[in-house]
Amino acid sequence: MLELLAQTGLNAVYAASYISLVAVGLVLIFGVMGVVNFAHGELFMAGAYAIVALYADMHVPFFVAVAIGLVFVGCLGLLMEKALFRPLKDNPLGGLVASIGFLMILQALAVMGFGVRMEHIPPVTQEVIAFSDKVRLPVARLYVIVAALVLLSALWYFLKKTKFGWALRASAQDPEAAALQGISITQTAKIAMFIGAGLAGIAGALTAPLVSVNPHMGHSVIVTAFIVIIVGGVGSLEGAIVASVAYAIVHTFVTTFYDGVLADIVGLCLMLIVLIVKPTGLFGSADRA
Amino acid sequence: MLLEMKNIAVNYGKINAIRDISISVPAGKIVTIIGANGAGKTTTLRAMSGMMPIASGEITFEGHRIDHLPAHKIVANGIAHVPEGRRIFPDMTVEENLRTGAFLRKDTDVIENDLEDVFKRFPRLRERRTQLAKTMSGGEQQMLAIGRALMSRPRLLLMDEPSMGLAPVIVEEIAQIVEEINEQGLSVVLVEQNAELALELADYAYVLETGNSALEGPANELHDNEHVRAAYLGI
Numbered sequence: 001m002l003e004l005l006a007q008t009g010l011n012a013v014y015a016a017s018y019i020s021l022v023a024v025g026l027v028l029i030f031g032v033m034g035v036v037n038f039a040h041g042e043l044f045m046a047g048a049y050a051i052v053a054l055y056a057d058m059h060v061p062f063f064v065a066v067a068i069g070l071v072f073v074g075c076l077g078l079l080m081e082k083a084l085f086r087p088l089k090d091n092p093l094g095g096l097v098a099s100i101g102f103l104m105i106l107q108a109l110a111v112m113g114f115g116v117r118m119e120h121i122p123p124v125t126q127e128v129i130a131f132s133d134k135v136r137l138p139v140a141r142l143y144v145i146v147a148a149l150v151l152l153s154a155l156w157y158f159l160k161k162t163k164f165g166w167a168l169r170a171s172a173q174d175p176e177a178a179a180l181q182g183i184s185i186t187q188t189a190k191i192a193m194f195i196g197a198g199l200a201g202i203a204g205a206l207t208a209p210l211v212s213v214n215p216h217m218g219h220s221v222i223v224t225a226f227i228v229i230i231v232g233g234v235g236s237l238e239g240a241i242v243a244s245v246a247y248a249i250v251h252t253f254v255t256t257f258y259d260g261v262l263a264d265i266v267g268l269c270l271m272l273i274v275l276i277v278k279p280t281g282l283f284g285s286a287d288r289a
Numbered sequence: 290m291l292l293e294m295k296n297i298a299v300n301y302g303k304i305n306a307i308r309d310i311s312i313s314v315p316a317g318k319i320v321t322i323i324g325a326n327g328a329g330k331t332t333t334l335r336a337m338s339g340m341m342p343i344a345s346g347e348i349t350f351e352g353h354r355i356d357h358l359p360a361h362k363i364v365a366n367g368i369a370h371v372p373e374g375r376r377i378f379p380d381m382t383v384e385e386n387l388r389t390g391a392f393l394r395k396d397t398d399v400i401e402n403d404l405e406d407v408f409k410r411f412p413r414l415r416e417r418r419t420q421l422a423k424t425m426s427g428g429e430q431q432m433l434a435i436g437r438a439l440m441s442r443p444r445l446l447l448m449d450e451p452s453m454g455l456a457p458v459i460v461e462e463i464a465q466i467v468e469e470i471n472e473q474g475l476s477v478v479l480v481e482q483n484a485e486l487a488l489e490l491a492d493y494a495y496v497l498e499t500g501n502s503a504l505e506g507p508a509n510e511l512h513d514n515e516h517v518r519a520a521y522l523g524i
Contacts, residue, residue, distance in 0.1 A: 166385055170381065170389050173378045176372070177376035180340070180361075180364060180370045180376075181441065182365055184361045
């Protein structure tokens with residue numbers, strides 16, 4: 001029993017890692033751009049397909065493919081900023097609708113390029129860290145955990161300790177006042193889109209060999225990310241991380257001890273309870289909600 | 290003239306917010322803009338700092354045209370704007386707010402000195418250095434907004450309603466600070482609802498009425514002007 005708990009705990013840490021990468025990117029984009037990016041799950045999907053194309057088909061070394069995937073999806077974010085969100089700057093609802101359109105375009109492109117079948121990606125490594133007979137952590141999962149720790153720490157350092165990080169937070173909190181300090185809002189929007197999309201992309205790329213890659217895989221990811229940012233408090237990066245961990249623990253344990261459908265229901269109930277008890281989310285404040 | 294605004298018009302959609310306003314700011318002086326709500330005071334100031342696109346006219350600062358420059362480029366030219374309602378960054382600390390004011394500067398050593406100067410001028414900001422800005426009182430937030438503007442080392446400071454919503458004691462304190470800053474050589478454009486205070490502080494004053502300059506003159510003369518006394522000073 002103890003071993004099962006430990007194994008489920010490890011699974012939860014893995015789930016928390018990729019969920020928080022996706023959710024933090026979504027929060028960052030919402031904070032700085034003021035739009036809800038419905039295409040965020042498809043950015044995750046695009047990262048996974050970068051691995052299909054580069055690693056599985058073209059045999060580029062895995063980590064090189066991951067790096068290219070990160071940059072590629074980051075650039076998709078830049079494209080969204082320039083083509084959709086900047087022209088619709090004064091129309092957040094328009095930005096949301098445009099992001100739904102972009103979601104469909106990305107899905108259609110994936111279908112056209114790769115078909116609707118599930119992609120088989122050869123495993124990156126078969127190595128497993130065995131804590132005991134029944135408590136095992138595949139190294140491929142460890143990559144995701146390490147990436148989340150490194151990238152989220154780097155993001156934290158960037159936001160709290162560097163000038164451009166302050167500029168990003170300032171434009172999220174009050175874009176007009178930020179412009180009055182000499183901060184170019186277009187510049188900070190680009191940085192936020194690149195980082196936000198890039199985090200979704202690298203999460204998709206790293207998990208690609210571990211999940212079933214298909215053009216509609218973004219759907220469950222975006223639903224999870226929305227639950228997490230609502231629980232954490234829309235606009236709060238700390239909240240997104242804490243809620244990712246909480247959601248991953250609850251979801252993984254319920255899946256293991258009962259079943260996956262019940263886990264989804266429990267996840268949604270968790271969100272409803274938070275909305276009833278603290279409508280701004282765990283870390284949200286009323287003025288940003 | 291440090292700043293010269295000639296025949297400016299600004300529209301909000303189809304509505305003329307200001308129709309034809311000309312304002313000159315001599316170096317080293319305090320110029321105030323007074324008028325009723327909706328007369329176009331804030332819009333005039335926002336046109337100066339590039340927050341509002343102008344429909345016609347021209348604005349020059351130190352001899353260069355600055356209209357049509359975006360707001361973040363105008364700061365680089367040496368104009369800082371303390372906006373209406375202070376608009377500090379609520380979820381950043383006091384120190385982060387101040388350092389954000391120096392965003393464009395590259396002279397790291399001098400920034401440290403200037404930060405020290407701001408803390409000397411506003412000792413309460415030093416005490417609250419690591420506190421989130423949203424947790425401070427209105428007066429402290431106004432001081433933070435002024436401090437943040439000073440961190441860009443401006444040659445012209447635009448202030449929009451610095452006395453708004455503050456207790457009389459704090460208003461007096463803010464007024465003293467404006468005077469001090471000006472005595473140290475910084476030129477100021479002050480938009481104020483509190484005409485009494487504004488005319489007391491300023492060297493020169495403009496009175497706006499429905500988007501036009503109705504009156505202008507040395508502040509002490511306007512203070513004694515019958516129309517101004519009746520309409521704005523309530524005497």
